[in-house]
Amino acid sequence: MRTGDPLPAVGDVLASLATGVWHWDTAAELVSVDAEAARLLGLPARPAVLAESEVRDRLHPVDWNEITGVVQLAAAEQTLAEVRFRVMDERGRIIRVVRSRSRPSYDARRKAYELIGTLQEVTEPTPGSPAGVSAVTGDWRRSREAFLLDAGRALAEARSTAEVLRVAAGLSMPGFSPDGLAVFGAEADRLTIIGYYGHQTGDEGPFAQMALETDYPAAEVVRTGRAVYLSSPEEYRDRYPVTWPLAQRFNRRSWAFLPLIARGRTQGAWMAAFAYPVAFTPDERSVLTTVARMLAQALSRASAAETERELTDGLQRSMMPTLGPEVPGMDVAARYVPTGGGLQVGGDWYDMIPLPGGPARRLDESGSGRFALVMGDVQGHDVRAAGLMGQLRIALRAYASEGHPPDAVLSRASRFLHGVVGGRGCGDRHADGGGDDGHGADLSDVRFATCLYAEVDPHTGVLEVVRAGHPDPVIRMADGTVLERPTAGGLPLGIDPDADYPTTRFVLEPGETMMVCTDGLIETGGHDLDTGWQRIRAILEGHEGDLEELADALVQGVHGPSSHYTTGPLADRREDDIAVLLLSRHETPGGPAPEVRRTLLTVAQAEPEQIAVARHQLRELLHDWSCPDQVDSAVLLVSETLTNVLVHTDTDALLLAEVSGHKGERRMRVQVTDAGDELPHKRRPGELASSGRGLVLMELLADAWGVEPRGVGKSIWFDLYEPPPCPKR
Numbered sequence: 001m002r003t004g005d006p007l008p009a010v011g012d013v014l015a016s017l018a019t020g021v022w023h024w025d026t027a028a029e030l031v032s033v034d035a036e037a038a039r040l041l042g043l044p045a046r047p048a049v050l051a052e053s054e055v056r057d058r059l060h061p062v063d064w065n066e067i068t069g070v071v072q073l074a075a076a077e078q079t080l081a082e083v084r085f086r087v088m089d090e091r092g093r094i095i096r097v098v099r100s101r102s103r104p105s106y107d108a109r110r111k112a113y114e115l116i117g118t119l120q121e122v123t124e125p126t127p128g129s130p131a132g133v134s135a136v137t138g139d140w141r142r143s144r145e146a147f148l149l150d151a152g153r154a155l156a157e158a159r160s161t162a163e164v165l166r167v168a169a170g171l172s173m174p175g176f177s178p179d180g181l182a183v184f185g186a187e188a189d190r191l192t193i194i195g196y197y198g199h200q201t202g203d204e205g206p207f208a209q210m211a212l213e214t215d216y217p218a219a220e221v222v223r224t225g226r227a228v229y230l231s232s233p234e235e236y237r238d239r240y241p242v243t244w245p246l247a248q249r250f251n252r253r254s255w256a257f258l259p260l261i262a263r264g265r266t267q268g269a270w271m272a273a274f275a276y277p278v279a280f281t282p283d284e285r286s287v288l289t290t291v292a293r294m295l296a297q298a299l300s301r302a303s304a305a306e307t308e309r310e311l312t313d314g315l316q317r318s319m320m321p322t323l324g325p326e327v328p329g330m331d332v333a334a335r336y337v338p339t340g341g342g343l344q345v346g347g348d349w350y351d352m353i354p355l356p357g358g359p360a361r362r363l364d365e366s367g368s369g370r371f372a373l374v375m376g377d378v379q380g381h382d383v384r385a386a387g388l389m390g391q392l393r394i395a396l397r398a399y400a401s402e403g404h405p406p407d408a409v410l411s412r413a414s415r416f417l418h419g420v421v422g423g424r425g426c427g428d429r430h431a432d433g434g435g436d437d438g439h440g441a442d443l444s445d446v447r448f449a450t451c452l453y454a455e456v457d458p459h460t461g462v463l464e465v466v467r468a469g470h471p472d473p474v475i476r477m478a479d480g481t482v483l484e485r486p487t488a489g490g491l492p493l494g495i496d497p498d499a500d501y502p503t504t505r506f507v508l509e510p511g512e513t514m515m516v517c518t519d520g521l522i523e524t525g526g527h528d529l530d531t532g533w534q535r536i537r538a539i540l541e542g543h544e545g546d547l548e549e550l551a552d553a554l555v556q557g558v559h560g561p562s563s564h565y566t567t568g569p570l571a572d573r574r575e576d577d578i579a580v581l582l583l584s585r586h587e588t589p590g591g592p593a594p595e596v597r598r599t600l601l602t603v604a605q606a607e608p609e610q611i612a613v614a615r616h617q618l619r620e621l622l623h624d625w626s627c628p629d630q631v632d633s634a635v636l637l638v639s640e641t642l643t644n645v646l647v648h649t650d651t652d653a654l655l656l657a658e659v660s661g662h663k664g665e666r667r668m669r670v671q672v673t674d675a676g677d678e679l680p681h682k683r684r685p686g687e688l689a690s691s692g693r694g695l696v697l698m699e700l701l702a703d704a705w706g707v708e709p710r711g712v713g714k715s716i717w718f719d720l721y722e723p724p725p726c727p728k729r
Contacts, residue, residue, distance in 0.1 A: 020119040022100075024052075027112030031055045037119045040098050042087050060086040060094070067100075070282045071113055073289060075104040077227060081115065082282050084122060097122040144283075147173060148290055155298035159305060161194065164298045168270075169197035173287055180252060180273035182207075183299070184218045186266070191219050194268065194299070207246070216243040217257040218269040225266045227289065228257040229280040254278040256288050260296035270295055323352045327371065327458045329586050333551040337520075337559050337578040347378025347385035347449065348518045348577040349393050353400045355455065370458070372400050372409075375470065375581050376451040376493075377518040384447070392417055392449055392493070406455050406466040410493065410501040413451065414468065417494035421447045448494040452516050454583075461508040461585050466501040468493045471519060471529075474540065477597050478511030478587070482540045483620050484533075485514070486601050486613055506600045513547070513584040515540065515554075520576030524558045532558075547584050554580055597621055598658040603642050605652060611642050614655050618670070621657055626664065630720050633701040634668060640694040641672045641716055649676030651713065666722040675713035 014021060020037025024030075029052040039045040041058050056064055063085035074081035082101050086094045102117020151171055158164040169181055182196040184207075191210040212219050217228045217240060230236045231254050237244045247255070252273040260268040270292050278284065323332050334350050351374040374396055378389045395416045399409045450470040454463050465473065465485075469492035473485045488502035508514055522532035539557045543550045559578060599617045603610040615635050622631045638655065645653035654673045661667050680695060698705045702718035 014118070018121060021116070022119055023114075023116045024102075025112065025114050026052070027107070027110045027114075029053075040087065040096065040119045040121055042089055042095055058087055060088060069286060071102075071104045071115060073286055074282060075106040075113055077285070079103075079285075080282075081117070144287060147171075148287070151291060152294050155294045158298050158302060161299060161302045161306060164295070164302050165195035165197070167298075168291075168295055171291065173291070177274075178256075178272035179275050180250060180271075182218075182271040182273075183260070183268060183295070184222070184271070185268040186212065186222045189213075191216070191222060191269075214243065215240055216246075217255065218271055221257045221259050221269040222266055225259045225261065227259060227285070227292075228255075229285065230255040230257075231280055232277060251275070254280070256280060256285075258288055258292035260292060260299065262296045262300035267296065267300065330456070330458050331547045331582075331584045331586070332373070333547040333582045335551045335555050335578070335580050337555055347380055347389045348376070348520065348579040349378075349389050350375050350579050350581045351393055351397065353397055355400060356403045371456055372406075373454045373456060373516070373581055373583060374400075374451065375516045375518065375579060376449055377470070377520075377577070377579070378449040379447055388417070388420065388447060388449070391420060392451075396451075396453070400453075405503070406453050406464050407501045407503050410451060410453055410466050410468050410490070411499065414491075414493040414495070414499050414501075415497040417447075417449060418497040421494055448492040450492045450518075454514075454516070456508075456583065458585075461510070463506055463508055463514070465504045465506070466490075467504075468499075468501060471517065471522065474515045474536070475508075476513040476515065476540050478509065479597065480541050481597055481621070481623065482537050483597075483599055483617065485599070486610075486617065488602065504602070508583065508585045509596060509598070510585050511587040513550070513582060515580065515582050517554075517580040518577065520578040521554065521558060521580050523576060524578060547582050551580060551582055596658060596660045598656065601655045603646070603653040603655065605646060605650065608646055611639055611646075614638055614642060618657055621659060622668065624663070625659075625666075625668070626722050626724065630668075630723070634670060634720055637698060637701060637718055638670055638672070640697055641670075644680065644694050645672060645674045645676070648678070648680075649674050651675040661722075664722060664724070668720045668722070669717060671715055671717040673710070673713060673715040677713070679707055679709065679714055680716065 014034075015036055018036065020040050021034045022037045023032040031050045031052055031054075032048075033041065033043075033050065034047050035045045038048055041055065043050075043058070059067070063083075067083050067085060070081050070083045080101060081104050082099070084097055084099045087096050087098055089095050099120050099122050100117050101120075102115040104113050104115035106113055151167075154167045155164060158167050165183060168183070171177075180197065183194040185192045185194045189212050191207070191212055191214070193207055207216075207218075210216060210219060212223055217230065217236075221228055230239065233248070233253065236247060236255060240247075250273065253276050254274040256272045256278075258270050258272075259266045260270055272288060280288075323334055332352060336348065336350065351372075353372040353374065355370040355372055374393070376389070376392065376396075378385045378392065380388075392413060396409060396413050399412045404412065449468070451468045452465065452470040452473065453467075454465045454473070456463055465487045467487050467489035469489065472487055472489075474482060475485050476482050485506065487504035490501040491499045517536075519529070522529055522536060524532075525535075527535060535558065536554065539554055540550070543553050545553070555578060599621050601610065601614050601617060603614060615638060618635055618638055619631060622634065625631050638657070642653050642655065645651070651674045656671045656673070657668070658670075659666055659668050698718055703721050705716075705718035708715045708717070
């Protein structure tokens with residue numbers, strides 16, 4: 001070609017370069033190709049207008065998705081779209097790799113993309129060879145997809161801003177990794193630094209509290225919501241001459257500033273700085289944009305979670321009391337752990353209340369006087385449950401401070417809660433079963449509370465316990481034996497405003513510890529009441545530290561890392577709040593605690609099932625008795641004695657079982673007291689008689705026994721003395 005000759009036609013030039021031209025209109029779903037483009041797509045080499053589906057059938061499915069993503073990104077950033085894709089024949093075999101370059105545009109009115117671009121075959125490396133697959137569609141693409149999956153999972157699991165920043169700092173992007181990261185936030189008209197990586201402490205000074213109007217890339221990104229890519233220091237200096245000196249001292253070669261957009265609003269910017277030149281190809285921009293979107297969502301979640309935690313932790317701290325002054329002769333310890341997920345506030349609480357009784361019986365600096373321990377659990381794990389808990393706790397304190405006895409305190413508290421929840425606890429409805437008149441019960445929000453209230457006399461160790469649907473207290477005796485202490489109970493608070501709550505009275509002996517807890521301590525880890533109690537019992541029996549250490553051991557044993565606790569049979573059970581309260585009476589001054597165990601149980605006329613509870617309690621009391629035959633004898637005699645009281649009198653029976661002495665030479669005394677006037681006498685029952693064998697068995701099995709008349713009623717007792725260990729059966 002001579003100088004001055006006209007230039008050849010564009011089509012001739014492209015044909016000589018084996019470059020085809022195509023036009024894609026997503027609204028019409030049509031693709032126009034020239035002859036060379038048709039050949040590259042594996043079609044007859046002639047111009048054609050093809051349906052979008054025909055072209056899609058010729059491309060590898062993964063690459064088609066790649067093309068649509070790159071086109072959308074390039075249109076949003078108003079840049080060139082460059083992508084490589086594999087062309088397949090009718091049998092699905094890859095015949096070549098083609099590179100496309102185009103400038104897409106987006107028509108908002110038609111909601112469609114349109115692009116005109118070129119197609120050119122990639123001849124090196126040869127398509128289909130291992131190198132070709134690796135360089136174009138193999139390892140890089142797979143590593144990028146694996147990286148995005150790993151990054152998304154790690155960011156989704158981050159629960160705090162610091163954790164999100166830690167994850168972002170550890171991201172190693174496929175083929176290019178930044179060595180400097182910074183996350184900027186926007187507050188009012190200022191740009192702030194949320195966190196950074198790859199810079200020394202103090203480097204953030206010039207960037208902190210920067211005005212959004214500053215000629216700085218991150219500020220521009222926040223203002224416009226569009227990314228800024230700077231491939232070289234020269235480009236940075238030319239575009240942002242004012243702030244270039246601030247960035248120059250970090251010796252970076254390329255920068256990417258991307259918007260952090262969550263809920264449709266630009267909340268900040270993310271900077272990725274590189275120590276080497278980066279061209280920021282469409283593939284690289286796609287990776288950075290995806291990471292920025294995930295980072296924005298993670299920061300938004302973390303910020304919301306931190307705000308929620310701060311609010312709920314403050315609410316819980318304001319509602320959770322301290323245990324108050326020390327009590328002479330006793331130790332008290334408590335723990336509260338909110339549920340591990342969701343709103344970390346709930347309805348569990350504990351309290352320690354000084355009781356009235358004159359100056360000499362008030363909890364003052366000397367620590368003398370009676371006090372009450374309260375453990376409760378309002379149904380639910382939300383703000384409403386926490387609010388009801390706070391109201392109920394205040395009400396219980398008020399009733400206790402007025403000097404009411406334990407049963408009256410819970411009765412008034414139940415009436416109070418019933419009124420607060422509008423009677424929903426018992427489902428008040430019209431008597432005729434009609435519809436709601438606007439003031440009826442919302443059964444979807446039924447609320448009630450379980451509670452245990454115990455008045456304690458620290459001088460004598462006497463406890464008066466009332467219970468409203470709450471788990472029984474547990475006693476750890478001086479020798480480490482652990483027993484549930486059965487106590488009379490009533491309905492949970494708030495269900496029946498006229499409910500009664502009977503009182504159970506027992507003594508906490510020197511060296512003994514009482515534990516009361518919410519059901520979360522028992523059932524956490526997927527346990528039910530039976531398996532959870534076995535786990536708690538093992539912790540109580542095996543612990544040898546002080547009360548604070550025991551409280552920590554209980555919480556750690558059920559709520560610590562998975563390696564520290566065992567899960568139960570109901571693995572999908574929802575976790576619950578945990579509250580635990582421990583009360584210990586000091587050992588006798590001047591010597592070790594007496595080796596005495598005892599259990600006390602009332603068997604009412606209307607509760608014959610309590611006889612089975614008595615048998616179970618006695619077996620637990622004698623868990624290490626040397627002769628199993630004597631244990632069976634004791635259980636049989638207790639069952640006979642209690643049954644006789646229920647059958648032959650109209651009164652309740654009070655069982656007191658006590659083991660005293662040193663192991664190997666202990667004495668067991670069982671005493672059953674009732675208010676009946678008629679004294680038992682030994683009879684000679686016939687072979688088919690259904691009764692009359694109680695005293696006969698007593699005489700045969702007991703080492704000693706007797707009947708003691710009292711002012712009102714009588715007491716029947718028997719003793720068994722521990723022999724040397726019996727042969728194993």
